[in-house]
Amino acid sequence: MATQQTFDSDSEDEMPPGWEERVTTDGKVYYANHETKKTQWFHPVTGKKKAVKGELPYGWERNVTDDGTVFYVDHINQKTTYTDPRLAFAQEVKENPLDFRQKFDASSTALQVLMGRDLSGKYALITGANSGIGFETARSLALHGATVVMACRDLEAAECGRAAILAELAQAKVEVMHVDLASLKSVKALVDQYIQKGWPLHILILNAAVFGVGFSVTEDGLERTFQVNHLAHFYLTRLLVNVLMESAPARVVVVSSESHRMSTLTEHDLVVDRISPPKPGNFWHFDAYNNSKLCNVLFANELNCRLSPHGVVANSLHPGNMMSSGLPRHWWLYRLLFALVRPFTKSMQQGASTTVYCAVADELSNVGGLYFNNCCRCPPSKAASSKSMGTTLWSLSERLLDKREKQRVS
Structure with a gap:
């Protein structure tokens, strides 16, 4: 059974207490503050604006229950979650489309x-x-x-x-x-x-x-x-x-x-x-x-x-x-x-x-x-x-x- 590799999390992107990272159906990442009941498009610590790719990772399926609850099934690893798996691969939105700076380098696989x-x-x-x-x-x-x-x-x-x-x-x-x-x-x-x-x-x-x-x-x-x-x-x-x-x-x-x-x-x-x-x-x-x-x-x-x-x-x-x-x-x-x-x-x-x-x-x-x-x-x-x-x-x-x-x- 294949397993997907993951990056180590970037500590500066970790969410402060009371905040939650969410994503819209069209891939825009937003941030919800449970204390103030407000949302915003920018990360509360780094100020980054992020987005995710439109497709789910390979092997994943999006499902909706009769009451409208959305959940995700990983058919490869036989797991279910309510968190959109695309959030793990969110990328910073760049103002310049020709800016090729990224997280991949000589050590990347x-x-x-x-x-x-x-x-x-x-x-x-x-x-x-x-x-x-x-x-x-x-x-x-x-x-x-x-x-x-x-x-x-x-x-x-x-x-x-x-x-x-x-x-x-x-x-x-x-x-x-x-x-x-x-x-x-x-x-x-x-x-x-x-x-x-x-x-x-x-x-x-x-x-x-x-x-x-x-x-x-x-x-x-x-x-x-x-x-x-x-x-x-x-x-x-x-x-x-x-x-x-x-x-x-x-x-x-x-x-x-x-x-x-x-x-x-x-x-x-x-x-x-x-x-x-x-x-x-x-x-x-x-x-x-x-x-x-x-x-x-x-x-x-x-x-x-x-x-x-x-x-x-x-x-x-x-x-x-x-x-x-x-x-x-x-x-x-x-x-x-x-x-x-x-x-x-x-x-x-x-x-x-x-x-x-x-x-x-x-x-x-x-x-x-x-x-x-x-x-x-x-x-x-x-x-x-x-x-x-x-x-x-x-x-x-x-x-x-x-x-x-x-x-x-x-």
């Missing part, structure tokens, strides 16, 4: 970000969800009612991940689908299968990536790191764009990295004969990874410009530094290095927090084209902020895909 949320009816597709940050992202969303599709290359590992989630919450909705991002044909097959299901898509999380791989060319004639980390995700999004728009409001979350700041990629490099593929003698896997992470931010920004008028927003993020995930699996030296720094880095739950924040935060429902770190907005590199470079990368990606689609048809 994905489950803490999701506390009190009911994602029933939401569909999320996550690439690379069989391990690490991707798995914790999938697990966290599924434990809060979302239907989660784990799109993975390793089906056996994905099925094990699915079984682990169901063991934690039997009623979780988790599906496994195969995709190999090193094959554009496989990406197309995934999308065909998804569309055939007739499902909507509210959250698309582009999480999968490779790191530390030597020079190699995929079956599509493209350098592997560039294809897996950027172009295949670009293709996946392009094929799902109609589903996303039909499901709007929807979000695309692109997992990038702070290493995008070390990219040597320039707009001059974004031509077919320079990037598709580079010459083996000029290849350095770390540079290839940094370049692909810059492409992630550029892609998210340009995607947001094109789709936000249609109700689909896109943001990119950095999950954390050198976490003990499967990312360094391709070279023993990286595995050793990542293992040595493990006590000083984030857990996988903490690493998934910014991804989940970008996927569900109410304040980002109509806001995109931003880059996040530790659940907070931060400026990306100068190159990543270049509108010209973003449109050039988009054009290059379209040309590469169109060329291969024509080759497949012929």
Whole structure:
């Protein structure tokens, strides 16, 4: 049986004697003084004005007796209360809608970000969800009612991940689908299968990536790191764009990295004969990874410009530094290095927090084209902020895909 995590209470928000915190049906928090028989909208100690989300937490139901008494049932933990459970997750009302200051930071977990949320009816597709940050992202969303599709290359590992989630919450909705991002044909097959299901898509999380791989060319004639980390995700999004728009409001979350700041990629490099593929003698896997992470931010920004008028927003993020995930699996030296720094880095739950924040935060429902770190907005590199470079990368990606689609048809 799943249990919901809770934050420690903030002592300054505790109610003085004689006061009670209540909430209206539309989510506005107010305060009642039993001695004076008066009510007010502001906290009697802090002066904060608060509100709660419209939905009840996952697993809760609101009931009304014949005499009009309202009570709440927690079906997961088999409990009943007269207190609206949304009050536990009340948030301060901010005057500036672009003020992203919040209670989440580097130590926050994905489950803490999701506390009190009911994602029933939401569909999320996550690439690379069989391990690490991707798995914790999938697990966290599924434990809060979302239907989660784990799109993975390793089906056996994905099925094990699915079984682990169901063991934690039997009623979780988790599906496994195969995709190999090193094959554009496989990406197309995934999308065909998804569309055939007739499902909507509210959250698309582009999480999968490779790191530390030597020079190699995929079956599509493209350098592997560039294809897996950027172009295949670009293709996946392009094929799902109609589903996303039909499901709007929807979000695309692109997992990038702070290493995008070390990219040597320039707009001059974004031509077919320079990037598709580079010459083996000029290849350095770390540079290839940094370049692909810059492409992630550029892609998210340009995607947001094109789709936000249609109700689909896109943001990119950095999950954390050198976490003990499967990312360094391709070279023993990286595995050793990542293992040595493990006590000083984030857990996988903490690493998934910014991804989940970008996927569900109410304040980002109509806001995109931003880059996040530790659940907070931060400026990306100068190159990543270049509108010209973003449109050039988009054009290059379209040309590469169109060329291969024509080759497949012929």
